[in-house]
Amino acid sequence: MHALRRLLCLLAFTFSASGQDLVVKLGDEKPVPLTMKDLELLPHQTVNAKEHAGKEAEWSGVPLYQVLQKAGFNFGDSLRGPALAQYVLVMAADGYRVVLALPELDPRCTDDPVLLCDSVDSGPLTSEHGPLRLVLPKERRHFRWVRQVVRIEVRSVALP
Numbered sequence: 001m002h003a004l005r006r007l008l009c010l011l012a013f014t015f016s017a018s019g020q021d022l023v024v025k026l027g028d029e030k031p032v033p034l035t036m037k038d039l040e041l042l043p044h045q046t047v048n049a050k051e052h053a054g055k056e057a058e059w060s061g062v063p064l065y066q067v068l069q070k071a072g073f074n075f076g077d078s079l080r081g082p083a084l085a086q087y088v089l090v091m092a093a094d095g096y097r098v099v100l101a102l103p104e105l106d107p108r109c110t111d112d113p114v115l116l117c118d119s120v121d122s123g124p125l126t127s128e129h130g131p132l133r134l135v136l137p138k139e140r141r142h143f144r145w146v147r148q149v150v151r152i153e154v155r156s157v158a159l160p
């Protein structure tokens with residue numbers, strides 16, 4: 001019985017260690033899997049912001065535009081014209097979904113950060129909130145602070 005449990009633990013560990021934590025899909029391109037380690041290596045930004053319950057906390061995460069860039073999205077001069085009819089769909093483990101527009105993420109357009117956070121108050125997020133949570137510190141409502149982010153897609157609005 002002990003041996004079986006140990007084997008199950010080892011299997012669970014192996015799968016979680018090799019598995020992806022986030023999938024980014026740009027249009028019709030092949031989905032790009034990212035691990036917590038991949039995200040850890042990207043540039044981080046830290047902000048102080050109040051949680052929904054009102055408690056101030058120190059959030060640290062990768063600016064969302066950097067996550068999309070890592071997956072191959074180009075925030076350069078090509079982001080104009082028809083490219084502005086694309087949107088970013090952020091999806092959570094519980095099926096919660098929110099949409100952002102690309103200029104909301106683009107540092108050429110705004111100073112307001114949109115962070116994919118992997119730590120709060122210098123530690124990992126709780127499993128209820130993380131491991132990845134979207135944090136928009138300037139937003140007065142918390143409905144876009146998506147908990148348990150598992151997938152991000154850039155899609156185009158179909159022409160009428």
Ligand SMILES: Nc1nc2c(c(=O)[nH]1)N[C@H]1C(S)=C(S)[C@@H](COP(=O)(O)O)O[C@H]1N2
Pocket residue numbers: 051052053092093094096142143144145146147148
């Ligand atoms: N995955 C997921 N994230 C979510 C929600 C949800 O239902 N599912 N609700 C949102 C709403 S409406 C609010 S107000 C905040 C609540 O944040 P809290 O869990 O820190 O209180 O989470 C946001 N993020």
Ligand SMILES: [Mo]
Pocket residue numbers: 142143
């Ligand atoms: Mo909410």
